Amino acid sequence: MAAYLRPKRLEDALATMAEPGWVVLAGGTDHFPARVTHTPDEAILDVTALSELKGIDRMADGGLRLGAGVTWTEVIEAALPPACDGLKAAAREVGGVQIQNRGTIGGNLCNASPAADGVPPLLSLDAEVELASASGTRRLPLGRFILGNRHTARRSNELLVAVHLPAPALEATGRFLKLGARRYLVISIVMVAGTLSRTADGTIVAARLAVGACSAAAVRLPALEAALIGRPVTEAAAALQPSHLDLLRPIDDGRADAPYRRHAAATLVRRCLNELARAA
Amino acid sequence: MLLTLTVNGARRSLDVDPARRLSRMLREDLGLTGTKVGCDAGDCGACTVRLDGRQVCACLVPAAQADGATIVTVEGLADPDGRLSALQRAFHRHGAAQCGICTPGMLMAADDLLAVNSAPDHQAVLDALGGVLCRCTGYLKIVDAVLDVASNAPDPAMPEAGAAVGARVNRLDGHGKLDGRELYGDDQTPAGVMWLRVLRSPHPLADFTLGDIDVWLKITPGVLRVLTASDVPGHNSFGIYPTLKDQPVFAESFVRYRGEAVAGILVEDRAAFEALDLDGFPIAWTPRDALVGTEAGLSPAAEQLHASSPGNVLIRGRVKSGDVEAALAEAAVVVETEIDTPFVEHAYIEPECGWAARDGDRVTVWVTTQTPYMDRDEVAHVLGIAPKDVRVIPSAVGGGFGGKLDQSVQLPLAVAAWVTGRPVATLYHRPESMASSTKRHPARMTASLGAAADGRIIGFKFHGDFDTGAYASWGPTVAGRVPVHAPGPYRVPNVLATSAAVYTNGPPAGAFRGFGVPQAAIAGEALMDRAAERLGLDPLAFRLANALRAGDTTATGQVLHASIGLAACLEALQPRWDDWKPQVAAFNATARATRRGIGIGCMWYGCGNTSMSNPSIFRLGLKPSGRLTLYNGATDIGQGSYTIMAQIAADALGAPLERIDQVWGDTDRTPDAGKTSASRQTFVSGKAAELASRDLRGQILRAVNAGDDATLSFENDCVRVHDKEGERVLALTNLPVDGEGDVLVGEGTFDPPTTPLDGDGQGIPYATYAFAAQIALVEVDTELGTTKVLKMVAAHDVGKAINPTLVEGQIHGGIAQGLGLALMEEYIPGRTENLHDYLIPTVGDMPEIECILIEDPEPLGPYGAKGIGEPALVPTAPAILGAIRHATGADIRRVPALPHRVLAAIHATRHIKEEVE
Ligand SMILES: Cc1cc2nc3c(=O)[nH]c(=O)nc-3n(C[C@H](O)[C@H](O)[C@H](O)COP(=O)(O)OP(=O)(O)OC[C@H]3O[C@@H](n4cnc5c(N)ncnc54)[C@H](O)[C@@H]3O)c2cc1C
Ligand code: FES
Ligand code: FES
DSSP: OOOEEOOSSHHHHHHHHTSTTOEEESSOTTTGGGGSSOOOOOOEEEOTTOGGGOOEEEOTTSOEEEETTOBHHHHHHSOOOGGGHHHHHHHHHSSSHHHHHHOBHHHHHHHTOTTOTTHHHHHTTTOEEEEEETTEEEEEEHHHHEEETTEESOOTTOEEEEEEEOHHHHSSEEEEEEEOSSSSSOOOSEEEEEEEEEOTTSBEEEEEEEEESSSSSOEEOHHHHHHHTTSBGGGTGGGOOGGGGTTOOOOOBTTBOHHHHHHHHHHHHHHHHHHHHHOO | OEEEEEETTEEEEEEOOTTSBHHHIIIIISOOTTSOOSOSSSSSOTTEEEETTEEEEGGGSBGGGGTTOEEEOGGGTSOTTSOOOHHHHHHHHHTOOSSOSSHHHHHHHHHHHHHHOSSOOHHHHHHHHTTOOOSSSOSHHHHHHHHTGGGOOOOOOOOOTTOOTTOOOOOTTHHHHHHSOOOBTTSOOOTTOEEEEEEEOSSSSEEEEEOOHHHHHHHSTTEEEEEOGGGOSSOSOBOSSTTOOOBOSSOSSEESSTTOEEEEEEESSHHHHHHOOGGGOOEEEEEOOOOOSHHHHHSTTSOOSSTTOGGGEEEEEEEEESOHHHHHHHOSEEEEEEEEEOBBOOOOSSOSEEEEEEETTEEEEEEOOSOHHHHHHHHHHHHTSOGGGEEEEEOBOSOOTTGGGSOSSHHHHHHHHHHHOSOEEEEOOHHHHHHHSOBBOOEEEEEEEEEOTTSOEEEEEEEEEEEEETSOTTHHHHHHHHHHHTTOSBOOSEEEEEEEEEEOSSOOBOOOSSTTHHHHHHHHHHHHHHHHHHHTOOHHHHHHHHBOOTTOBOTTSOBOOSOOOHHHHHHHHHHHHHHHHHHHHHHHHHOSSEEEEEEEEEEEEEOSSTTSOOOEEEEEEEOTTSOEEEEEOSOOSSSOHHHHHHHHHHHHHTOOGGGEEEEESOTTTSOOOOOSOTTOIIIIIHHHHHHHHHHHHHHHHHHHTOOTTOEEEEOSSEEEEEETTEEEEEEOTTSOOOTTSOSEEEEEEEOOOOOOOOTTOOSOOOSOEEEEEEEEEEEEETTTTEEEEEEEEEEEEOSSOSSHHHHHHHHHHHHHHHHHHHHTOOBOTTTSOSTTTSOOOOGGGOOEEEEEEEOOOOTTSGGGOOOOTTTTTTTHHHHHHHHHHHHHOOOOOBSSOOHHHHHHHHHHHHHHHHHHO
């Protein structure tokens, strides 16, 4: 039987990670489904006892730190600013309650599925990831961490420790819309997240829109975001042009075909903007 | 690793592999088999337990993370003295458990909710249960039960003698489904057995050669032996029809579908079974171009897959009456359609599993099955022994729906036990279950319907190619049943309905709730809607005008005499339909992206085998103690035959229901009651139970020389018989007992009268038909193509509802499966072999359902009853698809109506409109 470690101290975990061959395990909700047909004999590093990975904290600069081990249920139950409404909505859409009770933000990001529901709302909050190894820590914008389908910038000796939401992005309202072929327990066909920051008179000063399941990794929509700046929030949806979605690379699969995905993404972006406009 | 945790209130310490799934630890190390495993992937929720108060999937928790935790499983819900909790009792009285395999998970999810919210609203219940799949109940009774916990209502009283039929009796086998004690296929494996893993083909069509197995055995830890085709002692072939045993137990040199069994690998124990990695198994594959779909199978260039079936046509079916071409030529209105349907997976939550043991010259197989007697005969054929030397004991069955009418684990297990002499067990993992098991036949159908200007249907023409996959299985049944039913429950003087079952390299398509009739109904009912529209008639009125009635003749030339409740069903639906129409119009007048629509589906369904004998035999024994034993061979797969047969037997005898004990479905102890299929158990076996009971009653009356109108009272050593001449006593303790310990045994046999069909399909295929109509109210998002079914009303003529709660449960569950067929289910080999890529409805997808039970008694049936199992599903998809069309104009010709297909169909109507304008 191979080793199983569940350290309590981050430095012990990082020392272990310095050796090759360890499989990181958090909530297990992506780990076990990948091991249905047989149980391999592998060395497991269980990160669920690490206090550094726990908790949601306000930082001195007004930003938020979410430990990588924070579960979706913890996100749902935490008192968070309205900018995080999209993140909360996404949390409620991850699997069913059982999955939300165990699955973690860190697992969702490190697993890097194109349909990971956590990614678009975190992109729309300008999230940065904090990675640690025995030789130190580094931070990366989320968009530079997830590189493709099941592909991240995490080095084999690193753990994802936390996700940071900078203060400016928290001065906003947030939304998340998910489209699937059934209610509950469904892999997204398309999902859209957005945050808008505006002046008191309703002029958009910052817009952050992200689309998931329409490319190998979820993406922000910079052209649309630029077009929204300076507009009255009530006219946000009218700014949407088909070309704003040109960077999507949707695929055909059993769940939907590519043209549909592009169309549905546009529809959800428009609806998301309308909802953001309505949100005070 | 030494773990300490609290399980159901008790402190437990145990030494386990820390990476082991909590579900396995609970089941195997702590013996708490109430926690079920349906997928090992978080998709089904059957393994839901509470960990430190929160519901979790035990299959996704490593044992290490349970260290120090408090766990509650289903076994921890009842009082220590066994009294069910308020939640369990609510499940019981609502009939919320059918097969019961999802019940532990449902209970634990609900228990979590109720712990923090003792008076949850409907939405809160849906959110809490959203992670547990149920394939049987359609969820509604589960939700009702959770909402009704607080009422703490008493259990319904057991009926008095003579009042069991028609009573909402709690399921008699319900207790064990609620407290976790029921034993399913993987819950009673003897200690020390070997485990068997089947090696399967990754290719849909390929030749193979086996390499050096001896070398592999030496280098692979835990492996004992490899079984291949040459180890099969009798015949290496099986199949439903005696003349069509075309599927090998283990393939010999080539395979015809992805998932086909090639070899059986025996390992020492369960740990080795789970660790076994077959990647290095010595086998060389040469894949060939597979035939995908009936068009490929029928193509002149196609390779012939079976020597006996030129052109890959397994069999054709045909019903012809009148002159359809002439009728269509003279019809005022002719409408046509083409419909494609996919493979559909049964998705029972309990995968195939069981064990087998050899005892001298006999073999015993314990297995999750719908058809113990066919299993017995099939095992005997494969082992080359007599059926009497095979004993099949069905476990409790965690869902079947037709999928457990075929052989799965039975044959490799029996071969392994026979040739090694050691007991052996197996359990398919979910992808294996889905890849290897049978499916609903994909259908490619063309149909046309002609009506006269006065609204009479005058002609119906239909052809369906049904993809029967690699092996025959129940393909002939589908090919035979479809042409009979294709014209629908209507008076149609001119019919030509044909079918072909076509071999391809798809998975074998077998029996699935409705044997092809649900597919055909999608085509037929779409035409009914379109014809009504062209004639300017209301779709319900058009159906009512053409509904079959007493005295009408079907397309097979059968004159229907009694129990034809379609018109009554439609009349019962009329008020709802009339209410909905203006509501929908008002909604659509103001709605923007969403539109509502209503639709209707009708169906008829012949109960029992098509033109073939399918008898059931029942026995009812009387013990010296004055208790009764029903020898019930009608396998209960959740539909409730355990309960219903006793209700019928009790009333036919004149005994209180609680006096009856049961022995069920053990081929050594219960007479052959056929299989649980074709909606036949209530009608056929129910009649046999009634006759057995009447036979016993006659024996008792004769023994004391009493008249037929006497009443019986069963006491602990005698039966007291009262009639107008007074009381007589039949003492039981001095009578001789038989091998089962009975002093008197009544026996009943019933075989529904049918006649063979001739070349034009003329004859009497079924002794009786169930009828039904359902209406659906849907909302379609016209920008996204998504459909939400809001409400359904289902009117079913069941002859007599022996137990209305169970009948409603069948209707709800049938509607859930029909909704899945209409909107989301599509099995694609290699791509949807799990329960996250293959979607079935969750609790959040269900509409409100109102059931209306019509009781137009069937003179042949027990107390007038006929079947409901399959009829419940048939009208649903047509009603939903009709409602989508009503809402949006979208004509869906390929199901499921996935969002992208609905949107494309909506856009197509716009193009058509633009072209016209
Ligand atoms: C039934 C079901 C439904 C689901 N539905 C959804 C859904 O709707 N939307 C969705 O987005 N996801 C869904 N998921 C996927 C999954 O639940 C989420 O991705 C979850 O957030 C994963 O977290 P985890 O802690 O369980 O990850 P784990 O399974 O423990 O780990 C996932 C991966 O991340 C790595 N990892 C985890 N933590 C770290 C870390 N701190 N540092 C480095 N590597 C790490 C692991 O090595 C592993 O490769 C579903 C899963 C199931 C089983
Ligand atoms: S067995 Fe755990 S969710 Fe299916
Ligand atoms: S009762 Fe829910 S799966 Fe059978």
